[in-house]
Amino acid sequence: MADAKPVHHTLSVLVENKAGVLTRVAGLFARRGFNIYSLAVAPTDDERFSRITIVVDVESAPLEQVQKQLFKLINVVKITELAPDEAVERELMLVTVSAEPGTRGQVIELVQVFEGSIVDVGHDAVTVMLAGASDKLDDFEELMRAYGIVELQRTGRVALPKLERQAPRLRSVSGKVG
Amino acid sequence: MELNGGQALIKSLEMEGVEVMFGLPGGAILPVYDPIIDSPIRHILVRHEQGAGHMAEGYAQATGRPGVAMVTSGPAATNIVTPLCDAYMDSVPIVVITGQVGTAAIGTDAFQECDTTGITMPVTKHNWLVTEAQDIPRVVREAFHVATTGRPGPVLIDVPKDITDPKNPRSAMEWYWPESVDLPGYKPTVRGHPRMIREAARLICQAERPIIYAGGGILKANATASLVELAELTGIHVVTTLMGRGGFPDGNPLCLGMPGMHGNYTAVTSMQRSDLLVTLGARFDDRVTGKVSAFAPDAKVIHVDIDPAELGKVRRPDVPIVGDVRLVIEELVKAVRELGGRGAQADRAAWDAQLADWQRRHPLVDEQPDDGSVLKPQFVIETLRDATPDDTIVVSGVGQHQMWASQYWRFDNPRTWINSGGLGTMGFGVPAAVGAKVGRPDRMVWAIDGDGCFQMTAQELVTAASERIPIKVAILNNAYLGMVRQWQELFYEERYSEVYLSPDLPNYAMWAEAMGCEGFRVDTADDVLPTIEKANSIDDRPVVIDFRVDYKEKVYPMVPAGGSNDDIILDPSMGQGGH
Known part of the structure; x- marks a missing residue:
């Protein structure tokens, strides 16, 4: 796993802190056939928003498509791609x-x-x-x-x-x- | 002003300018139905919730305004999932309101409870479960905004009974109407990037074999006039997809008609051989591309879409442009003019001659035999086309009749062709036609339906008859699930499995009469026109004509599923196409 680094990309996703947001994100990954390697969710310092950190298996789908589909979710406010050497x-x-x-x-x-x-x-x-x-x-x-x-x-x-x-x-x- | 949640919901719809809604009441939505009695909104009582959803879709596609449907919880909500998915696939703006059990009962498996927002999450652009009466106007405002802006689509609002029921203190709210929406994660891009537009204009001028590939986005964006201007300025020919038919007039000499699995030879092959696809509000659907790796191999691609996720989803564009397709085309026209307009275009005489030659050598073929032995479905459609006004709205179900209607009708006006493209929902035709006629009572509305499709949603003719919505239905009755039969004939060695329906069971004319419509049956070519004329003269009730057509007729041309568009199969009478 450790030497297969390039297949994992980290997305930091700022979402509105609303009921069902995690379901929307997880459901999107499931129905588009994108694989999640790991996922962490917690509120931010601003109580209106939460941050979801998703490590994506980019062998399952191009990262660009994952980001664009994610951004279509109404509750997703911002997506930052964190390359391993810039994060x-x-x-x-x-x-x-x-x-x-x-x-x-x-x-x-x-x-x-x-x-x-x-x-x-x-x-x-x-x-x-x-x-x-x-x-x-x-x-x-x-x-x-x-x-x-x-x-x-x-x-x-x-x-x-x-x-x-x-x-x-x-x-x-x-x-x-x- | 203090209102209850039910009143606030109906008042919010009025504030959104809703004139008509389609629905069917039940337990959880009862408190919202009470204020309808005092509202100017016309409510059309359907016979099945699926009908309400498709009517809302037909209304939206005919008018460009969002369609509204309202049903109760549980089974009513699940019954409307199909229209939601249909609208999602075809980007149709509809707003569906569902009742829900009281907030305290949610999660307890209460009577007629289902997880409506959970079930519909994958088939809506967004959905809301409202838990406070005070939130209702805000959510309605947001829902209409999301449904109608950006890439349009269906939305759903799930409303628990306790926040609408005046007997429950939780339903009390202080009325307000939000001036704007606050959705920090939703800001569609409508203006195309100027540098990309200039780059697109440069490619357009240089291309020797360009084709404009126009999809349903043209209609959604009301971009027909701009598209005509672009095509005529550059002299580039246009193909219109199944969802884009009517977005560019068939009567324009630059129109090549429909590409794809059942597209005509010239439309399919021109894309295959082109060196530039100017893709406007289309999404490289598999029914258009065939085998993607073999699709238009030499073409550069300009792709304009309001949904950024469509750019690069199937085919990587050379020039991606996110924006409203009408605004982008207007900018493109300016950019092409700046480069010199018509005079700056590459020499395309050879290409234009090639297109004309393909059109001459490979027209659509159908022949109605004089001996009266069989009635050809194409002949019925051509006769109907010639006997109806140019702005007639044609609505279809899904299958062979849909393909023939798209191939043989002449669409010269936008929003005159309504069908289920992406989801391929059999039974779409009759209810969608009802919705279209409600939205455009000034137009003649014909549903061209199959016998299989008709049986799925025919009960909505009762709705049409009782509400005096005079649609007309032409059933191309070939006694089969015809498209399935065609595949079994061509690809399953003529082993016909479970596709026979019988021409006489049900008796369609009697069934129509029983539903309060006028019913006719036509067996011969001679009776086609007189019966259509009779139907056209009836305007106080729906009409159904049962056309007994040749069950052996197949849809051609055809690109086999998963095959390359180079392997297009022409009508056997034409021999092989070749290139």
């Missing part, structure tokens, strides 16, 4: 891992390396929270498999565009020098 993308994972007394130390060590945190401890298992880029989560998941994953839940990706690197003033200064 900050994060995902959250909760995973319960077997941690017998003999292996618990190794699990905790790996959690620290990945900058995760242990949010619940049982008698022979721990639940770990890890936030980060999706491939980092993939790697952690792979490592935990050896210890025994009891349960796992990922949120799907959320994303925002990357910010401008240069401050406007600096840019004008360098212009003068040139």
